[in-house]
Amino acid sequence: MSHTSAPVPLTSAAGSPLKGTIRVPGDKSISHRSLMFGALAVGRTTVQGLLESEDVLATADAMRAVGAKIEKQDDGSYTVDGIGLGSLLEPQGVIDFGNAGTGVRLTMGIFGSHNIAATFVGDASLSKRPMGRVLNPLREMGTNVIARDGDRLPASIRGAEQALPITYRVPMPSAQVKSAVLLAGLNAPGVTTVIEPIATRDHTEKMLKGFGADISVSLNEAGERVIKLTGQPELKPQDIDVPADPSSAAFPIVAALIVPGSDVTIENVMLNEHRTGIITTLIEMGGDIELLNKRSAGGEEVADIRVKHSKLKGIMVPAKRAPSMIDEYPVLAIAAAFAEGDTFMPGLEELRVKESDRLAAVARGLEANGIPCIETEDTLTVTGSASDIGGGTVVTHLDHRIAMSFLILGIAAHKPVTVDDGAVIATSFPTFTSLFEKLGAKISANSSEAA
Numbered sequence: 001m002s003h004t005s006a007p008v009p010l011t012s013a014a015g016s017p018l019k020g021t022i023r024v025p026g027d028k029s030i031s032h033r034s035l036m037f038g039a040l041a042v043g044r045t046t047v048q049g050l051l052e053s054e055d056v057l058a059t060a061d062a063m064r065a066v067g068a069k070i071e072k073q074d075d076g077s078y079t080v081d082g083i084g085l086g087s088l089l090e091p092q093g094v095i096d097f098g099n100a101g102t103g104v105r106l107t108m109g110i111f112g113s114h115n116i117a118a119t120f121v122g123d124a125s126l127s128k129r130p131m132g133r134v135l136n137p138l139r140e141m142g143t144n145v146i147a148r149d150g151d152r153l154p155a156s157i158r159g160a161e162q163a164l165p166i167t168y169r170v171p172m173p174s175a176q177v178k179s180a181v182l183l184a185g186l187n188a189p190g191v192t193t194v195i196e197p198i199a200t201r202d203h204t205e206k207m208l209k210g211f212g213a214d215i216s217v218s219l220n221e222a223g224e225r226v227i228k229l230t231g232q233p234e235l236k237p238q239d240i241d242v243p244a245d246p247s248s249a250a251f252p253i254v255a256a257l258i259v260p261g262s263d264v265t266i267e268n269v270m271l272n273e274h275r276t277g278i279i280t281t282l283i284e285m286g287g288d289i290e291l292l293n294k295r296s297a298g299g300e301e302v303a304d305i306r307v308k309h310s311k312l313k314g315i316m317v318p319a320k321r322a323p324s325m326i327d328e329y330p331v332l333a334i335a336a337a338f339a340e341g342d343t344f345m346p347g348l349e350e351l352r353v354k355e356s357d358r359l360a361a362v363a364r365g366l367e368a369n370g371i372p373c374i375e376t377e378d379t380l381t382v383t384g385s386a387s388d389i390g391g392g393t394v395v396t397h398l399d400h401r402i403a404m405s406f407l408i409l410g411i412a413a414h415k416p417v418t419v420d421d422g423a424v425i426a427t428s429f430p431t432f433t434s435l436f437e438k439l440g441a442k443i444s445a446n447s448s449e450a451a
């Protein structure tokens with residue numbers, strides 16, 4: 001179901017305990033990058049466990065538009081026949097990224113140092129999001145940009161004949177910005193340096209190294225990460241096995257914690273240290289979460305995560321942990337609604353520029369369901385254990401994580417919860433409803449059935 005189609009309201013309601021073992025889909029960040037880096041390599045990359053969501057499929061189309069051949073094989077894997085760095089073809093039509101911030105920002109980085117013209121568009125959510133954070137460093141590298149006021153989509157770019165390698169200090173904690181500059185640096189002669197004052201997810205660095213790029217990471221005296229990339233390498237195709245997405249796993253983890261009697265195992269979840277802030281936080285809140293069968297797969301640590309219903313308590317979530325759980329605050333707010341006392345979440349300014357203004361969307365959703373909360377410019381405080389919660393309708397603003405988080409609320413609340421559009425879930429987690437039904441949850445497109 002496409003997010004561009006008619007909205008599909010969904011309702012969830014309390015039922016039996018959640019029980020069973022599931023596998024959530026492949027990691028979204030790694031899936032995007034597998035297709036992109038495969039397209040830039042010379043030869044055939046294979047990808048097992050690619051996340052087949054709207055966001056990732058938009059990236060596949062963008063890479064096809066510049067000449068890569070991307071095909072699904074009978075065994076469910078994908079092959080990417082790369083066209084090679086420096087050899088991208090000029091796309092014939094506009095590149096529509098739908099809802100995908102990661103897809104468009106990283107692709108702007110790749111195209112921005114190639115001497116081709118490209119125009120990017122997106123849905124109503126993506127068209128509101130700031131692109132200047134990526135377009136500004138690209139301008140420094142010589143890319144010509146024409147964008148809508150405020151550097152929003154639609155935007156057209158044309159890379160310089162020869163891009164300039166730059167040294168760039170990332171002004172906000174953003175793996176997308178860091179990655180866009182590094183990816184532009186791939187086709188710039190010389191060394192591109194990115195200084196990252198606050199560490200963010202490092203999939204670009206790790207995966208580019210795997211593809212054979214000359215990339216190093218060190219810490220300067222101030223403790224900032226300094227990433228140096230030598231441009232114009234020949235990237236070598238890889239065989240990639242995408243581990244399960246910890247951001248998607250966060251939904252069944254929180255659900256199992258808050259639905260009485262639950263016992264759920266989620267298999268093969270990636271535990272990259274820049275992604276696991278939510279697990280640390282939920283354990284601090286008293287969550288019974290075990291990491292079983294820890295092992296290494298494709299350069300990342302993975303584990304099976306077993307979660308049992310737990311009595312949670314409110315805590316202060318350190319602001320410095322925010323980059324390692326930036327996508328998980330909406331569902332953390334739901335866990336906080338079931339915790340005893342207040343959960344205080346500072347350092348949330350980046351939530352204002354996600355698929356929606358997530359700070360506002362979460363606060364309005366909590367209020368609509370009788371859960372006390374206080375929203376400031378960059379903090380959220382949720383007071384847990386209110387009686388008689390639920391019963392509200394939540395506005396999702398084309399934001400998949402808002403939709404999923406409030407459906408989790410509904411399966412644990414006293415009264416059913418409706419989200420105004422469940423179709424947006426296809427952005428990142430197309431099997432969300434069926435997996436939750438497998439665990440015993442009640443989620444329905446017809447509110448009277450779920451209730």
Ligand code: S3P
Pocket residue numbers: 028029030102173174175176177179200201326327350
């Ligand atoms: C992503 C980085 C994060 C995250 C997004 C995926 C990535 O965005 O919110 O869902 O794959 O690089 P920012 O880097 O802008 O915080």
